[in-house]
């Protein structure tokens with residue numbers, strides 16, 4: 001068994017559902033902490049760290065039609 005915590009990226013907020021190690025579905029509430037840009041939550045049972053990420057980044061604007069074909 002590994003002791004290093006696993007980080008799972010989720011796109012649901014403020015709670016992330018997952019199938020826990022004991023077979024139950026748990027919903028972890030994530031919160032934004034100081035020093036962190038993304039909200040995180042830790043499951044007390046399986047120790048998985050859930051990190052929220054926005055589904056799509058729209059920083060890239062349309063400059064012509066170069067290289068924006070990642071769909």
Ligand SMILES: [Zn+2]
Pocket residue numbers: 018019020021026043044045046047048
């Ligand atoms: Zn869990």
